[in-house]
Amino acid sequence: MAKKILIVGGGLGGTIVANGLCRQLREELSSGSVSITMLGASQTHMYQPGLLYVPFGRMRESELFRDQRKVLDRCVPYFVDPATRIDIDKKTVTTTSGKSFSYDFLVLATGSRIRPETIPGLAEGAHWFYDLEGARKMRDALRAFEGGRVVININVPHKCPVAPLEVTFMLRDFLTAKGVLDKSEITYTYPIGRVHSLEPVAHWAAPEFERCGIKSEIFFNTKSVDPKAKTITSEEGTTLGYDLLVTIPPHTGQAVIDQSELGKGGWVPTERNTLLREGSSNVFVVGDTTNLPISKAGSTAHFEADTIIDNLSSLIKEDRWARDYDGKVFCFVETGLNSGTYVWFNYLTPPNPGPPSQLVHWFKLAYNRLYWLSARGLL
Amino acid sequence: MSERIKVDARGAFCPGPLMELIAALKLVEVGDEVEVWSSDKGSATDIPEWVKKVRHELVGIEPRDAYWSIVVRKAK
Numbered sequence: 155m156a157k158k159i160l161i162v163g164g165g166l167g168g169t170i171v172a173n174g175l176c177r178q179l180r181e182e183l184s185s186g187s188v189s190i191t192m193l194g195a196s197q198t199h200m201y202q203p204g205l206l207y208v209p210f211g212r213m214r215e216s217e218l219f220r221d222q223r224k225v226l227d228r229c230v231p232y233f234v235d236p237a238t239r240i241d242i243d244k245k246t247v248t249t250t251s252g253k254s255f256s257y258d259f260l261v262l263a264t265g266s267r268i269r270p271e272t273i274p275g276l277a278e279g280a281h282w283f284y285d286l287e288g289a290r291k292m293r294d295a296l297r298a299f300e301g302g303r304v305v306i307n308i309n310v311p312h313k314c315p316v317a318p319l320e321v322t323f324m325l326r327d328f329l330t331a332k333g334v335l336d337k338s339e340i341t342y343t344y345p346i347g348r349v350h351s352l353e354p355v356a357h358w359a360a361p362e363f364e365r366c367g368i369k370s371e372i373f374f375n376t377k378s379v380d381p382k383a384k385t386i387t388s389e390e391g392t393t394l395g396y397d398l399l400v401t402i403p404p405h406t407g408q409a410v411i412d413q414s415e416l417g418k419g420g421w422v423p424t425e426r427n428t429l430l431r432e433g434s435s436n437v438f439v440v441g442d443t444t445n446l447p448i449s450k451a452g453s454t455a456h457f458e459a460d461t462i463i464d465n466l467s468s469l470i471k472e473d474r475w476a477r478d479y480d481g482k483v484f485c486f487v488e489t490g491l492n493s494g495t496y497v498w499f500n501y502l503t504p505p506n507p508g509p510p511s512q513l514v515h516w517f518k519l520a521y522n523r524l525y526w527l528s529a530r531g532l533l
Numbered sequence: 534m535s536e537r538i539k540v541d542a543r544g545a546f547c548p549g550p551l552m553e554l555i556a557a558l559k560l561v562e563v564g565d566e567v568e569v570w571s572s573d574k575g576s577a578t579d580i581p582e583w584v585k586k587v588r589h590e591l592v593g594i595e596p597r598d599a600y601w602s603i604v605v606r607k608a609k
């Protein structure tokens with residue numbers, strides 16, 4: 155009997171796993187002893203980090219998308235048919251169209267989604283760039299902005315933990331170039347007692363904020379927004395007025411995870427080194443879908459996917475475990491429209507970002523193209 | 534009946550134990566407790582500081598082998 159691998163989710167994590175497994179299991183796929191199937195939600199694959207550049211006119215919408223079937227290895231049948239129920243006991247996944255897919259190994263790669271509507275007034279009052287529609291609206295708002303109070307508001311949990319700083323520095327450069335910075339005031343709100351969760355990054359960013367004239371409000375967890383009065387209020391009791399509100403919205407996982415009772419909030423309890431669902435020996439979890447206490451970011455999904463590829467192909471070919479995931483995360487950090495730095499860390503190694511440079515910024519711009527090689531499992 | 538969920542944030546540099554606590558509190562009911570395990574010594578001060586500011590309830594802090602167990606009850 156052929157061993158069936160089912161991947162639920164067609165984002166970066168699921169796609170790298172699929173393409174990597176195809177390379178590792180080429181002979182088994184050719185002989186029919188293994189099959190790999192993917193269920194996704196869209197015909198297209200979006201380069202999500204590119205959304206950051208859209209409001210500033212630095213990336214075209216057409217640059218963000220590729221046909222998912224062309225990103226995937228031809229060995230992987232791809233169905234645009236999102237899962238509606240995942241039954242771990244019966245080893246089956248039911249889809250929107252009513253089909254049922256059975257599996258021997260399951261990879262959960264359903265990802266996360268923004269939920270601005272979970273905070274009263276936020277969806278009506280704020281701009282964001284975490285989806286295409288939001289990025290378009292924010293681009294229009296920035297084009298029309300002639301100065302005033304800008305609040306950049308960060309909520310928990312969110313993916314891409316460096317994006318809040320990146321959008322802040324890029325917005326400052328944008329307003330400078332537009333000639334309205336002297337008529338503007340930027341205030342950055344953050345949920346904990348420093349301006350970034352990574353302590354060394356916060357130590358670097360706080361004086362940068364001061365140098366750039368960016369104000370910060372720490373310990374600010376959004377309670378509500380009043381879009382008419384143009385105010386935003388925190389659970390800690392602070393209220394700020396704004397003319398332009400940019401938010402990093404709170405995220406949850408996908409509804410199918412909650413509905414299948416696989417994890418509260420759509421996050422699947424996952425063993426931190428094996429990336430197996432807690433209590434399962436044939437269900438792997440990758441990317442934002444895990445409940446692991448590490449960054450929800452494309453690089454996390456990438457490094458996790460590499461581990462899953464090695465382990466799943468080893469289990470199938472040699473019935474043995476290959477290696478553990480060490481918690482590795484790597485993030486570029488854009489520090490303006492012309493400079494950048496990077497940071498990496500894992501479960502044992504703390505982050506230590508270097509000084510920003512134009513070279514790293516250029517490499518990030520190059521990575522905006524190289525992404526498609528990552529998704530194909532070539533980089 | 535109130536519940537207690539555990540968040541193992543040991544070795545979590547980003548988003549870190551306090552961010553994990555804030556996210557976990559969004560998923561539980563008022564009266565439920567979240568127990569955070571943190572290997573960051575700063576958590577023993579920054580978590581109580583935030584809990585006081587936002588008016589949840591600090592149930593306890595306990596040093597263990599190379600980490601802290603911090604229990605918070607959702608109060609609102």
